[in-house]
Amino acid sequence: MEVKVRQLKRVDLVEVFGRVDSATAPQLEAALQGIMAQDRFRIVVDLQGLEYLSSAGLRVLVAALKQARRWNRGDIRLANVPSRIKNVLQLAGLDAIFRSYDSAVDAVGSF
């Protein structure tokens, strides 16, 4: 699994590639925590390259989402969610909780 982080002017763009399972979820967590440790809370997670997302990965995303939204300081928004992953989000009841966009450009622009 690979995570790439790009710091744009106002938003951080995180691209995830491969499988996010119990083994690799900590990497994703570290990347998101690393951004928020810099007091940056507007984050787009581009899931185009995501092959699989387990409950461990969902827990990381949800925990980060709670942190980013605290005091209205920011948000974590999703881009390019593969349909399989959409199904997983729906199964977990999380599809309505994350704002999703069809492209990273749209997601970044939404902030």
Place this chain on the structure above:
Amino acid sequence: MPDRFEMTVPSDLANLACIAEFVTHAARRLGLSEQQAFEVQMATDEACSNVMEHAYGPGVAGSISIACELEGEDLVITIRDRGRPFDMRNVPPPDLTRPLADRREGGLGLYFMHKLMDRVVFRHDAETGNELKMYKRRLP
């Protein structure tokens, strides 16, 4: 065409990826659709993660075996380990209707296993260890 596929690996989270590949391949070979194979792979991944995280203690070496075979029209995944018994009934299901801030983050893996598979049966035997069977009816 063999009816049964089986693998045994050290109970290590790093092995989840190869277990997933194995189960996906086996499920497809046994006649499941791509979508069904993905669901079986996901349920197995969640189940194996639980074993790896809870059955054996930290620093304790153990192995986990995964079998994939047909029983009539059902694909059956059997996961065996010799770690501490884990009673699924002790874990409450997640409440998906509660606001985000209130939700407990545990229980989601088990919830997925039950939603993605048709039947989940856990057994513990003092001699042979833990056995988890998950069934999925093949679509025509």
